[in-house]
Amino acid sequence: MFAARGFVGASLQDIAAAVGIRKPSLLYHFSTKEELRRSVIAQLLAHWSNAVPRILEAASSGEEQFHAVAEETLAFFSADPDRARIILRELLDRPDELSSLIELQVRPWATLMSNYIRKGQEQGRVHADVDPEAWVTAIINLVLSSVAIHSSLGRLAAERPSKRASTSTIPPRLIAEIVRVARSSLFVNQQTPAVDTSGRTE
Amino acid sequence: MFAARGFVGASLQDIAAAVGIRKPSLLYHFSTKEELRRSVIAQLLAHWSNAVPRILEAASSGEEQFHAVAEETLAFFSADPDRARIILRELLDRPDELSSLIELQVRPWATLMSNYIRKGQEQGRVHADVDPEAWVTAIINLVLSSVAIHSSLGRLAAERPSKRASTSTIPPRLIAEIVRVARSSLFVNQQTPAVDTSGRTE
DNA sequence: CCTACCGATCGGTAGG
DNA sequence: CCTACCGATCGGTAGG
Secondary structure: OHHHHOOOOOOHHHHHHHHOOOHHHHHHHOOOHHHHHHHHHHHHHHHHHHHHHHHHHHOOOHHHHHHHHHHHHHHHHHHOHHHHHHHHHHHHHOHHHHHHHHHHHOHHHHHHHHHHHHHHHHOOOEOOOOOHHHHHHHHHHHHHHHHHOOOOHHHHHOOOOOOOOOOOOOOHHHHHHHHHHHHHOOEOOOOOOOOOOOOOOO | OHHHHOOOOOOHHHHHHHHOOOHHHHHHHOOOHHHHHHHHHHHHHHHHHHHHHHHHHHOOOHHHHHHHHHHHHHHHHHHOHHHHHHHHHHHHHOHHHHHHHHHHHOHHHHHHHHHHHHHHHHOOOEOOOOOHHHHHHHHHHHHHHHHHOOOOHHHHHOOOOOOOOOOOOOOHHHHHHHHHHHHHOOEOOOOOOOOOOOOOOO
C-alpha cells in the first residue's frame, strides 16, 4: 500500500484492514507508523544489497558477472514491481535519510562494480570513456524507474493498446532493451547475446 | 511542494502560506485541490511535449537531432528538478490517468523519434538490435529518475561526500554519463563527442 | 482575499 | 487483539 499510495497516502486504517485486523492491533506490532516504514524499507534494501555481492562473487568473468547481476536484479524487481516503487518513493520523499542508507547498503557493492568496470577498461573490454560510478548510478536509475512505472510510461512500447494499465509484470520487450542499453553502453564488443529475449516481438 | 512532499503530503494550508495568502483564498483560484493538481501537471507536460517536436524539426541530421533533443530535455529538467519529481510522482500515484496523458502528449513525438531511429537502422548508423519504442521509453525513464533523485542516489558518483544532500542541480558528471549511455546504446559509430563534458572530473 | 467554521479522517492512546 | 476515544489536521464552505 506504501507502493501504490505513498507513505502519507496509505492510512494505518487501510493497512490494518488489508491484513484483517484493527488499527490499534497493527500499532501493537509496530508502535508507530514511522516504525512500520523503517521496517519495510530496511527489509527491502537489505534483501537487495545482500544479493548483489553474492552474485558478483559467484560469477567469474566480466561478461558473466554483468550478466548475472543484470538477470538477478531485474528478476528481483520484476517479481514484485512494488519493491521498485517503494524505493523510488522513499528516494523522493526523504532524500537525506535515504542518502545514509545508500551509503551503508549500496555504496559498498557499487564501488565493487565500479572497480570491475575500471579493470575492464584497462583490459580494453569496456569503453574507455565510461564513468564507472556514474554508469552504475545511471543503470540503477534506469532499472528502478523502468520497473516502477512500466504500467504507465511503459505502454509507449506496448504492442496492443489495452485500455487499462496492466499493473502486473513488466513486458519482456522493455526488459530486453534495458539490458541491451546497459550492455552496449559498457562493453566494447558485444559477445553472446545470452540474455533471454524470447519475449521480443520484433 | 507537490514535488517535495507529494500530492497528499502537501496541504493546501502549506501551499497557501508559501504563496503568502490564506487557504480559502487559494481555493478561490483553484476551486479544489484536484484542480490545482491538474493545472500543475497539464502545464508541465504541455511545456515538455511542445518543445520536443520543435527541436526535432529544427535539427537536420540524425546525430544533430539526437544531440539537440538530449541537450534540450536535460536542460529543461535540470533547470528545475522538481519538474521531473512531479512527473515521476504522478506516474507512481495515478498510472491510469497518466497513461491517457502520455498517449496524448508523449506518444506523438515518441513515435516520431522511433521512426527516425528506424531510418537510422536502415542506413546502418543505428545499431540493428535497438528496439526503438523501448529505447525511447528507457531513456525517458533514465533522464526523469536521474534528475529527480540525484540528490540521494546520485551521490554515489559524488567526488566529495558532503553530509547534506544537495537539492540543487544535478552534477555535470552524471549528465555527461547519461548522454553517453544514450548515445552509445544507439549509434554504431560515435562521432564527435559534441556534448558538453567540461564538468567531468575524471 | 479574509475570518470563522464544518464533518471527516488522520496517527496514536487508554484500558481491558 | 479489541472497543472507545483523543487532539490535530485535512479539504472545503459560508458569508462577507
